[in-house]
Amino acid sequence: MTTHPTRDWTVQQARNLAADLGTRTESLRFLLRDRDSKYGEAFDAVFEAEELHVLKSAPQVPRMNAHCERIIGSIRREVLDHILIMGEAHARQVLAAYQMHYNEHRPHHSATSYHRMP
Incomplete structure (x- = not known):
């Protein structure tokens, strides 16, 4: 550095x-x-x-890095702070499971949450 x-x-x-x-x-x-x-x-x-x-990266897009930093922070807090990674294959397996959880199983991302009545 x-x-x-x-x-x-x-x-x-x-x-x-x-x-x-x-x-x-x-x-x-x-x-x-x-x-x-x-x-x-x-x-x-x-x-x-x-x-x-x-x-x-796109020019003059100040929030682009913020989106990347947000997901990296989520992975650190929700995954890496709770699991000891034992190698690259294990890291890939853990991240794949987290990706499925993040995209499919969280309540605010479910398909039905977009169609709720007011």
Whole structure:
């Protein structure tokens, strides 16, 4: 970590991440990043060399990160604070179960809740 990241620093971090991931990058398809000036063409090139499609967040959409942070916070509070994850396969299984619960079983998301009488 650094308090003042530069373009060169972020490129080096991208290279380190790509090297650490190794063959696991084959299961990844996209990299979503914001439009900060510290990410440049060299940063994108590192991931494009790993055959990842780099997507930039929409310009001037300040709430986009807030939505991502909200779901990440929900996962942390409702899942990760209560379960000890034992590996990647276990994490995928737990998150799949939480996704089903979040999208289908919560009362305010049920199909009948939209058709209630006033």
